[in-house]
Amino acid sequence: MYNPSAVGKKGSIFGLPYNLEESDLILIPVHLDVTVSYGQGTAKAPDLILDESSQLDLSLVSIRDPWQLKVAIYDRLVVASQNEIQRGRAINIIKALEAGKDPEEDQLAYVNEYCESTLLKVEETASSFHSLGKLVAVVGGDHSSPLGLIRALSKKKNFGILQIDAHMDLREAYEGFTYSHASIMYNALKEDGVNSLTQVGIRDFCEEEESYLSESKKPVHVFYDEVIHNRQVAGVSWKEQVEEIIKTLPQNVYISFDMDGLDPSLCPNTGTPVPGGLQFNQSVYLMEQVVRSGRKIVGFDVCEAGNDSWDANVAARIIYRIATLTGVSNGLLAFR
Numbered sequence: 138m139y140n141p142s143a144v145g146k147k148g149s150i151f152g153l154p155y156n157l158e159e160s161d162l163i164l165i166p167v168h169l170d171v172t173v174s175y176g177q178g179t180a181k182a183p184d185l186i187l188d189e190s191s192q193l194d195l196s197l198v199s200i201r202d203p204w205q206l207k208v209a210i211y212d213r214l215v216v217a218s219q220n221e222i223q224r225g226r227a228i229n230i231i232k233a234l235e236a237g238k239d240p241e242e243d244q245l246a247y248v249n250e251y252c253e254s255t256l257l258k259v260e261e262t263a264s265s266f267h268s269l270g271k272l273v274a275v276v277g278g279d280h281s282s283p284l285g286l287i288r289a290l291s292k293k294k295n296f297g298i299l300q301i302d303a304h305m306d307l308r309e310a311y312e313g314f315t316y317s318h319a320s321i322m323y324n325a326l327k328e329d330g331v332n333s334l335t336q337v338g339i340r341d342f343c344e345e346e347e348s349y350l351s352e353s354k355k356p357v358h359v360f361y362d363e364v365i366h367n368r369q370v371a372g373v374s375w376k377e378q379v380e381e382i383i384k385t386l387p388q389n390v391y392i393s394f395d396m397d398g399l400d401p402s403l404c405p406n407t408g409t410p411v412p413g414g415l416q417f418n419q420s421v422y423l424m425e426q427v428v429r430s431g432r433k434i435v436g437f438d439v440c441e442a443g444n445d446s447w448d449a450n451v452a453a454r455i456i457y458r459i460a461t462l463t464g465v466s467n468g469l470l471a472f473r
Contacts, residue, residue: 139153139154139204141195141196141202141204145190145191145192145193146191147188147191148187148191149191149209149210150164150187150190150191150208150209150210151190151191151193151195151204151208151453151457152190152191152192152193152195153204153207153208153209155207155208155209156209157209157211159207159209160207160208160209160271161206161207161208161271161272161464161467161469162206162207162208162209162271162272162273162274162460162463162464163208163209163210163211163266163271163272163273163274164208164209164210164211164273164274164275164276164456164460165210165211165214165259165262165263165273165274165275165276165286166183166184166187166210166211166213166214166275166276166278167183167214167215167255167259167275167276167277167278167282167283168180168181168183168184168213168214168215168217168220168278169215169220169252169255169277169278169279169281169282170220170224170278170279170318170408171220171223171224171227171248171251171252171279171281171314172227172248172252172279172281172311172312172314172316172317172318172319173224173227173279173318173408173409174231174311174312174317174318174319174408174409175408175409176406176407176408176409176410176443177224177408177444178406178408178443178444178445179277179278179279179407179408179440179441179442179443179444180215180217180220180224180278180279180444181444182276182277182278182441182442182443182444182448182449182452183213183276183277183278185442185444185445185446185448185449186276186442186449186452186453186456187210188449189446189449189450189452189453190453190456190457193453193454193457195457197458197461198473199425199472199473200461200462200464200465200470200471200472200473201470201471201472201473202470203457203461203464203470205469205470206460206461206464206469206470208460210276211262211266214255214258214259214262215255215278219251223247223248223251223252226244226247226248227248227314229241229244230244230245230248230312230313230314231312234312234313240313245313245314248314249314249315249316252281252314252315252316253315253316255285256281256282256284256285256288256316257285258285259275259282259283259284259285259286259289260285260286260288260289261285261289262285263275263285263286263289263290264289264292267289267290267293272435272436272463272467273286273289273290273436274286274436274437274438274439274456274459274460274463275437275438275439275440276438276439276440276452276456277438277439277440277441277442278440279318279408279440279441280302280306280318280319280321280393280395280440280441281316281317281318281320281321282438282440283321283393283438283440284316284321284324284325286436286438287325287328287331287391287436288328290330290391290435290436291328291329291330291331292330293330294330294389294435295330295331295332295387295389296330296331296332296387296389296390296391296435296436297331297332297333297334297335297385297386297387297389297390297391298322298325298331298333298334298335298390298391298392298393299335299337299382299386299390299391299392299393299424299427300322300334300335300336300337300393300394300395300398301337301338301392301393301394301395301398301399301415301420301423302336302337302338302339302393302394302395302397302398303338303339303340303341303362303395303397303398303409303410303411303413303414304319304339304341304342304395304397304409304411305322305336305339305342305346305349305359306318306319306320306321306322306323306395307320307322307323307342307345307346307349307350307357308320308323308343308345308346309323309345318408318441321393322334322336322393323349325393326353326355326357331355331391332355332356332387333355333356333357333358333385333386333387334355334356334357334358335357335358335360335382335385335386336357336358336359336360337360337365337382337398337415337423338360338362338365338398338399338413338414338415339359339360339361339362340361340362340363340411340412340413340414341409341411356385358382358385360378360381360382362413362414362415363413365378366413375419375422376422379422379423379426380426382423383426383427383430383432386427386430386432387432388431388432388433389432389433389435390427390432390433390434390435391434391435391436391437392424392427392434392436392437392438392459393437393438393440394420394437394438394439394440394455394459395407395440395441396439396440396441396442396443396448396451396452396455397409397410397411397414397441398414398415398420399414399415399416399417399420399451400413400414400415400416401414403416403417403451404441404442404443404448404451404452405443405445405447405448406442406443406444406445406447406448407441407442407443407448408441408443409441417451417454417455420455421458424458424459424462425462427462427466428462428465428466429472432466433466433467434459434462434463434466434467436463437459437460437463439452439455439456439459
């Protein structure tokens with residue numbers, strides 16, 4: 138008999154007692170931060186998140202018995218030493234570009250091939266769990282980590298992406314890296330099953346990405362952080378703005394949660410922190426309203442937590458909230 142009020146089991150996500158075979162939701166940890174262009178360490182976040190997660194108290198105000206959702210975490214897919222080798226190559230490439238020089242083509246090819254092979258592992262692993270009728274999510278790593286999951290889902294169904302992020306991530310092969318963390322949504326929108334993209338909290342973007350918005354053949358809806366703030370000052374409530382955000386979403390929703398979408402005080406060691414951002418409860422309210430609107434969460438990722446126990450603590454709580462909301466939207470849990 139499992140006691141959800143007892144001390145959580147170390148080495149088990151959220152201290153839960155469930156194994157892979159019996160679980161409804163599988164988390165795939167992706168220890169990858171090869172292409173990060175600023176702060177390093179996000180590759181170490183999945184292990185810290187797992188460690189921190191066991192100390193969460195599991196009851197929630199809005200969801201009945203959330204611990205009954207059976208969740209387990211999969212094995213490590215990325216070998217730490219290989220990530221470090223390719224990260225070293227990427228650093229040399231970035232330094233060459235910053236010095237106004239051309240990077241070595243063979244080194245760039247090595248990095249791109251490694252990232253492609255890693256994302257293929259994620260795709261194959263996700264597809265295998267999908268075939269068993271399980272829900273799947275990714276715990277990153279940098280924001281390139283979930284592309285394999287998005288590809289796997291895209292082969293099964295159509296959906297829109299709700300992205301909480303400080304950045305648009307719509308650059309094509311940023312710094313020459315095909316699978317850059319800054320290119321995840323550019324790559325995701327190429328998948329047939331991805332019908333639309335809704336971005337919330339954006340406050341760092343470039344001209345290339347603005348041009349993409351006007352040229353995209355698929356709908357991309359951007360809710361800029363500065364506009365959100367200014368409208369709240371003018372008296373437009375977060376509730377009203379959330380209703381506008383939700384109207385842009387289709388029935389099936391994939392949530393891509395970059396930790397730098399939050400106020401940096403909640404994730405100071407994320408790869409690319411930017412002033413501004415959502416508060417924890419703002420983001421939870423948004424995602425809960427998505428589910429209360431009758432939409433279904435078909436998958437999710439949480440990425441870009443830093444190599445720090447505080448970042449991991451907050452990320453673990455975000456993962457738990459999205460996981461339980463995914464459970465509600467798929468009929469595995471219920472609101473109170």
